[in-house]
Each structure stands twice: as structure tokens, then as C-alpha cells.
Amino acid sequence: MIITALSATAIAVLVTMTLALIRAMLGPTVFDRVLALNMFGTKTVLFICVISYLQGRTDFLDLALLYSLMNFIGMVALLRFTTQGDFGQDRCDVSDILGTKSGPISRSPITADRAVKSAEVTR
Amino acid sequence: MIFASLLAESSSLAADGGQSTSFAIENLLTIIAVVSLVGGSLFSIIGGIGICRLPEFFSRMHGAGITDTMGAGLILIGLMIYSGLSLVTFKLMVILFFLTITSPSSCHALAHSALAKGLKPELDLKRGPVERQPNASEARS
Numbered sequence: 001m002i003i004t005a006l007s008a009t010a011i012a013v014l015v016t017m018t019l020a021l022i023r024a025m026l027g028p029t030v031f032d033r034v035l036a037l038n039m040f041g042t043k044t045v046l047f048i049c050v051i052s053y054l055q056g057r058t059d060f061l062d063l064a065l066l067y068s069l070m071n072f073i074g075m076v077a078l079l080r081f082t083t084q085g086d087f088g089q090d091r092c093d094v095s096d097i098l099g100t101k102s103g104p105i106s107r108s109p110i111t112a113d114r115a116v117k118s119a120e121v122t123r
Numbered sequence: 124m125i126f127a128s129l130l131a132e133s134s135s136l137a138a139d140g141g142q143s144t145s146f147a148i149e150n151l152l153t154i155i156a157v158v159s160l161v162g163g164s165l166f167s168i169i170g171g172i173g174i175c176r177l178p179e180f181f182s183r184m185h186g187a188g189i190t191d192t193m194g195a196g197l198i199l200i201g202l203m204i205y206s207g208l209s210l211v212t213f214k215l216m217v218i219l220f221f222l223t224i225t226s227p228s229s230c231h232a233l234a235h236s237a238l239a240k241g242l243k244p245e246l247d248l249k250r251g252p253v254e255r256q257p258n259a260s261e262a263r264s
Contacts (some may be wrong), residue, residue, distance in 0.1 A: 001153065009160045029180060
């Protein structure tokens with residue numbers, strides 16, 4: 001009886017993941033898509049837990065735990081990108097951390113290349 | 124299945140002598156676990172249908188919330204009841220704890236950023252559904 005219930009739960013979670021993907025494809029705004037992807041991640045965690053019981057191995061629960069944390073970090077990073085346009089690397093002032101004054105060229109590695117290239121172009 | 128074999132072993136050991144009550148309790152626990160699993164899967168499907176059919180973004184968040192709290196909670200509680208007291212139950216409790224903390228806070232951050240971007244809820248409690256403004260032909264008559 002428990003195997004039937006676990007299989008039915010796995011199929012139900014798969015159906016929910018499909019419905020979330022449909023909303024992720026249809027959603028008119030970006031927030032609909034982010035919400036659907038968040039739900040997809042949560043259902044993935046549940047699916048891994050149910051599959052671990054069906055297989056008889058307990059190792060998969062560690063994977064589920066890790067994936068729930070990664071889902072959260074991915075959501076926060078995506079929200080920061082959609083609301084502010086970047087991941088915040090340009091605003092980090094390294095001189096506060098190092099204790100030195102920052103010059104005209106910013107110290108983050110991505111914009112340092114851009115500053116050097118723009119200096120070459122204007123010369 | 125490791126857990127099923129363990130349960131069968133203990134129930135067969137309990138079947139002789141006056142230990143038959145533990146077999147009934149284990150059967151009852153299995154039935155409670157099955158009911159929780161089925162209920163959790165039903166709530167997940169209801170939340171999935173809600174996120175597809177509701178009209179606008181802030182209503183769809185309600186469907187996702189049903190999935191994350193009742194669906195995930197009931198399924199994980201059913202799995203915990205089925206496996207009794209062990210390390211597996213502790214791991215499932217930690218997974219449930221992280222899901223309870225991270226999922227509502229990401230939904231809250233999402234709603235906050237949607238409001239900051241200017242997305243307004245259409246089904247407002249005080250105003251009712253947004254009414255269509257009368258166009259020129261209706262205003263004349």
C-alpha cells in the first residue's frame with residue numbers, strides 16, 4: 001500500500017511541476033515566471049525526497065537539502081538582477097575592505113577591463 | 124525497500140505472544156502516513172491548477188503558497204511518520220525547516236519587488252474589480 005501511495009505522490013508532484021512550467025512559459029510578466037520557477041524548485045526537492053523512499057536509499061535526502069538552499073540563493077540573485085540591473089559588483093567599494101583609497105579605475109575585475117579598454121579607445 | 128523490510132521484520136517478531144498491539148500501531152502509522160501523502164499530493168495539484176488558472180500575479184502567489192506550505196508539509200510529515208524515529212526523520216525535519224524559512228521569504232521579496240516596479244493588484248479589496256472606463260460612444264448616450 002505504501003508503494004502505491006508513494007508512486008501516486010510522485011506522479012502528483014510531476015503533474016504540479018508541469019503546471020508550474022506552463023505558467024513559466026505563459027506568464028506575461030517576469031514576476032510570474034520567477035514565481036513559477038520558485039515553485040518548480042520546491043517541487044523538485046519534494047520529488048527527490050519521494051524518489052529516495054521509492055529507491056530505498058537515504059543518500060538522496062542530502063541532495064534535496066542542498067537543492068533547497070541553492071533554489072533560495074538563485075531566487076535572491078535573480079530578483080536582484082531583475083530589479084536593479086546587475087548583481088551589485090560595481091557598487092562594492094573594495095577600498096573600504098582593503099583600507100586603501102580607490103583611484104579612478106574601479107577595482108572589480110569586470111569593470112577594470114572595461115575602464116582600460118575605454119582609456120585605450122579615447123587615446 | 125529498506126523501511127518496508129524493517130517494518131515487516133518487527134511486525135513478524137511482534138506477531139507471537141502478547142505483542143500483537145505493536146503490529147496494529149505500526150499498521151495505523153502506515154495508514155496515517157498514506158493519508159498524509161495523498162492529502163499532500165492533492166494540495167500540490169490544487170496549487171498547481173491555481174497558479175495556472177488565476178487571473179493575475181498576486182492571486183497566483185496564493186497558489187504557490189498553498190503548494191509550499193500544505194503540499195510540502197503534508198508530504199514530508201507523511202514520510203516522517205512512515206520512517207519512525209531515525210536519522211532519516213531528522214534529515215526530513217531539517218529539509219522541512221529550510222523549505223518553511225526560504226520559500227515564504229522569497230515569495231515576500233518577489234511581491235515587494237513587484238510592488239516597487241509598479242505592478243498593482245487588479246482585484247483590490249476596497250475597490251472591487253477594476254471597472255472599464257466608458258468610452259466616447261457610451262458617454263454620449
